[in-house]
Amino acid sequence: MKNLFQSLRGLFTRGQEENAGYYDEQDGYDEDVTPDEAEVGAAASGERQLFTALDIGTAYAKAIIVEVHGDYAEVLGVGRHAQSYSHMSDGFVTDITGVIANCNEALIKAEQAAGGVVAPSAIIGIAGELVKGSSTTVSRQRPKPATPITPEELETLITNAQQKLLKGSKDRIAAETGYPNIDVRLTNAAVISVRIDGQLVSNPIGFRGRYISLTLFSAFAPLTQLGALETVAQGLDLTLIAIVAEPYALARCLSTNASADSGAIFIDIGGGTTDIALVRQGGIEETRMFALGGRTFTRRIATSKGISIKDAERLKISYSKGEMKGGSRDEIQTILEPECQTWMDSVELLIEELAKGELLPPAIYMVGGGSALVDLHQKLENFPWTERLPFSRTPIIRTVLPDMVGSISDPEGMLSDIQDITPMALAYQAVELQNENSVLERALDRVINTMHI
16 A cells, blocks of 8 residues: 555655755755745745545544645535445444445535535544554663764664554554454654653754653554545545544644643544543653444434434434433433443543553543533543542543634634534644654654655
């Protein structure tokens, strides 16, 4: 499969190579030309930076067309279309043809809302239990601390970290599936931090010191799952520039709502899965996912009451909106209680794994369509956090709404629902990818291309 980072690099550096002289395949990066100068050259060309963010959810396919302006993206059009129960299962594509048709409907609606604007460059989200995202820190004691740190030294650290994360992801996927040789591919990666003698630096090149440590986050997924998404993109005539793990996208997009010191826990409750991401000290540390989402609650109502899935979904939505009163509401609450408790038990288990015995940040943010179910919010509110998990105080529980998301401008007010947060987070990735140009990002890109992952 074509390396996604090669696609990304080609898309975002081609104009710089040809017009701004910022990158040269033979000589590397020209330090005489700054990123700002390269951006000015790109802006002068008058090209609109248009992107499609596609969230292929278990319940809905959601598309957002945005135009990137520097450090923010403007929403031009939004489209949604329901997925059939046979097309998606627990965040995994089970019918490629059906998913292409559903996504096409969502894209058509988004393009119509955008006044006919078409954005073929696409960022697609990926979720599911077999998507493994984690971070690791590698350290090295330098034998000659008086010599400046070189790019080669930095790339060696990144390579060591990436190899460690790749092995860990392969081992976890093999343990969960029972298949030892599943082909695994990188979806996205980011250097979280670099420290020299304990001091945080943004560009380690040229610094001197004895100890250097680097923290890297990477997300991996089975080739089967990534290949399905690539086929969907091809079927939609989209140029796939990135497949991004959705918990990572959410954490990056929403981390500005949490202080850099304390961080936050993000819980995305979708139709088929619940995704959890931990952000500590300004960087994403780990992601976890489990196959329990909104459809599980719908199926529970349908089975208990002997009604169709569609009727059960309508009942669940009515219950979530508070439109049911008295005995009817009490009946649905009783039906959902076992599943809600299972969900809470799973959240506790995964947060405990994420903590690794260290203090957790005192903020929990809920997103996704499933977070509309008030019972889940109550489970989080009533849970004895400080007694069961390493919290210094009871965390605040907050549901994220579209107007809380920074860097995404929605002048026409097309985004109003909690289930819009995930596609907004994917749209934010267009902003980040468009502005990537640091020494760390370029070093990471070279390592990924060398490793062919």
